[in-house]
Amino acid sequence: MISSVGxxxxxxxxxxxxxxxxxxxxxxxxxATPISKADTLAWIRERxxxxxQACLRRIQYNQERLAKLxxxxxxxxxxxxxxxxxxxxxxxxxxxxxxxxxxxxxxQKSAEFLRQRLHGxxxxxxxxxxxxxxxxxxxxxxxxxxxxxNGNRVRLEKAQDALLSLDTSRIVARGYAIxxxxxxxxxxxxxxxxGEQLTIQMRxxxxxxxxxxxxxxxx
Numbered sequence: 001m002i003s004s005v006g007x008x009x010x011x012x013x014x015x016x017x018x019x020x021x022x023x024x025x026x027x028x029x030x031x032a033t034p035i036s037k038a039d040t041l042a043w044i045r046e047r048x049x050x051x052x053q054a055c056l057r058r059i060q061y062n063q064e065r066l067a068k069l070x071x072x073x074x075x076x077x078x079x080x081x082x083x084x085x086x087x088x089x090x091x092x093x094x095x096x097x098x099x100x101x102x103x104x105x106x107x108q109k110s111a112e113f114l115r116q117r118l119h120g121x122x123x124x125x126x127x128x129x130x131x132x133x134x135x136x137x138x139x140x141x142x143x144x145x146x147x148x149x150n151g152n153r154v155r156l157e158k159a160q161d162a163l164l165s166l167d168t169s170r171i172v173a174r175g176y177a178i179x180x181x182x183x184x185x186x187x188x189x190x191x192x193x194x195g196e197q198l199t200i201q202m203r204x205x206x207x208x209x210x211x212x213x214x215x216x217x218x219x
Contacts, residue, residue, distance in 0.1 A: 062208065069206070072183075085163045089156065096152055100145065107141050177202050189214050 111134055164170065168178060178201040179186045186192065192214055200207040 065208075066206070069183075082163045082166050085166075089159055089163070093156060100149060100152075104141070104145055111138055111141075172201060172203050175203075189216055 114130065115134055117130075172178060180199040180201060181191065181196065183199075186198070192198070192211055194211050194214055196211045198209050198211060200209055
């Protein structure tokens with residue numbers, strides 16, 4: 001309690017029961033509010049400066065993280081993700097071509113052997129029959145070989161398309177996003193807890209997010 005009758009030379013009863021006595025109401029107001037306007041403005045400027053410094057540090061952190069991610073192997077050489085699959089595909093293709101070539105040569109030799117046997121019999125009718133059969137077998141062999149090669153080529157093309165679909169840049173370009181935790185991709189919410197910081201990689205940049213809630217839902 002502050003007593004401030006104001007401009008009085010006598011002492012009033014209120015002065016005896018008050019905690020503080022002021023000569024004027026203005027002096028009483030100063031006693032009631034010890035914090036000045038200058039102190040308030042200084043406090044506000046301090047908070048503004050602290051907020052600015054915090055924002056600046058956050059921006060610098062994100063810039064350093066972005067620079068680090070842009071220099072990672074995944075972004076500089078995305079083809080390394082499926083180099084092993086392409087090498088395996090090349091080996092299988094070479095083995096398949098070698099096998100088909102050797103198989104075709106064996107069938108050609110077998111047909112030539114039959115032709116020579118028929119020629120040695122000197123029986124025109126049987127020779128003609130064998131020749132017809134040989135030609136039919138040759139046509140069947142060529143057709144079968146072509147079909148086999150075409151079928152294998154189609155399977156190889158599908159395998160190549162499947163490997164290309166593993167390219168993360170192609171996946172993100174189709175509208176999907178990759179959620180990373182500690183630079184590792186996440187596949188289940190069981191590895192996520194509330195309050196964690198996650199990175200979401202999108203087609204044209206990335207987001208730094210904080211997990212607010214985790215709800216399990218099957219797709």
